[in-house]
Amino acid sequence: MFLEMKHLSKVYGGKKAVDDFNLDVKKGEFICFIGTSGSGKTTTMRMINRMLNPSSGSIKLEGKDVLKADPVKLRRRIGYVIQNVGLMPHMTIRDNITLVPKLLKWSDEKKNERAKEMIKMVELPEEYLDRYPSELSGGQQQRIGVVRALAADQDLILMDEPFGALDPITRESLQDFVQDLQQRLGKTVIFVTHDMDEALKLATRIVVMSHGKVIQVATPDEILRHPANEFVENLIGKDRLIQARPSITTVGQVMYNNAVSITPGRSLKEALKLMHEKRVDTLLVTDDSGILKGYVDIEQIDYNYNTATSVDDVMTRKVFYVYENSIIRDTVEKILKRGYKNVPVVDENKKLVGIVTRASLVDIVYDALWGEADTSTNEDSTKDNKGKDKVTSAKAGDGQA
């Protein structure tokens, strides 16, 4: 494990700012700490590079105990990006970029080379190296702030709300920049933010914190689909939950509500009549309170018409159904694979609420391919890709009636 934090606590005057924090971080992960102010997210981050010393617990970086390391040497190995950029106003961009290499006593040649490499990375002309921070825009300054944290080949980078003070457009381009750098260079990033959009966009895993405690640790996808509690839901925001729909559309949202059903006690004649009226070849069988019991189709009725009397005698009790609340992405595949023409949809109590037909699946696939091409869902589709391989759990039920 690249970074291990165990039972980490920080107490300020009897108040626990961080309470029993546990997290294992693999190399190359992009971890976002999110929470309201006072949640302990920044405190936790600052303990990693010993800007604060934990009251108890342990931190290991590449197997070595951080708390026993020389804090100054430790910090030179860990990149550090803060909200207010913190570029030294009296140093040129070159000197700012090579600040840590200078502390590490690199040769001038090597420092200069690295400065050029870094300025290329932020896509600024080389003559900017001789300018001062005040001569750069806010966004450019923070780009320099980011590469300053990489200049000495730090593997772990801590970022404390680095884009909080930037306007939305600049912030987004900086996010793209950081994400690209992180993926390209394989850096491990711990990123503190209070902006859920930012966390969802950047993180491979999100750590939700409140009042010093970890509420949930999960991938962005899982957080969206299964927020641990109301606090997380509020943090995500109702708007965003709806926005995120393409990845979390539920079966209930795409099903037809007019499923044709019959109770087991009815006669086959009545069933046949109902089929004829509704122009369907299958009837779902429910009891008086609407609980799904099975189904009956035209073949069964035709075959047994003379020998059986009631629906109960001929119905198939084994029925594949899906829950109204399950995510469509997880259920579509099952429906297609099993080759059902249609699948009943039930609520938590197994009460029949609707039906998904192959026609409605066509709609979903159509939407997925063409509907998402417009701008609003671009972000979500990338999120989908990121989450896809990690999503294994599904709520879809599959059992006997």
Added chain:
Amino acid sequence: MINFIQQYGGQLLYKLWQHIYISGISLGLGILVAVPLGILLTRMKHGSGVIIEIASVLQTVPALALLAMMIPIFGIGALPAIVALFIYSLLPILRNTYLGIQGVDPSLKDAAKGMGMTNFQSIIKVELPMAVPVIMSGIRLSATYVIAWTALASYIGAGGLGDFIFNGLNLYRTDLILGGSIPVILLALLVDWLLGKLEVWLTPTTTSARA
């Protein structure tokens, strides 16, 4: 005027040198003590207020009284004067150093520490350069005080341009009074101007010279 210089020229130069010597050493010592002490205060969690307070109290003791109080301890001459003036020079420098360092953008200090600067490196490379204008204004203030008060030091036998002024007062000689006070004023103005130049030179540039 020409007469005066002809008559007292040599003496004037000698007293001027004494004056510069006394105030220079007092101020120099003041800087050497107050700047590091001021920095130290910013690193203390408690007690910085108390020390600033003590320095403020010392500042309120009348200059002449402080000079006189030095006599039982150090006798008369340049030494008690230097000690007394040194004490006077402390407060403005101490307070401005403290406030100057304290006023450095906290995110710069955070960045410096977070990137792995030692405390000392942070002070030398970041905090002092950033605090130069504030510290220098404290030093300039102290310099002006010390040069003016060195004139009083003549009273306890320290010499300096004060000798002219006090002689003039005793003998009702306006030319001696002016002959002593005008050089003091000119000296104070000159030193302040020089320190101003030094301040500009010490203040780090934050823009490239293209403009």
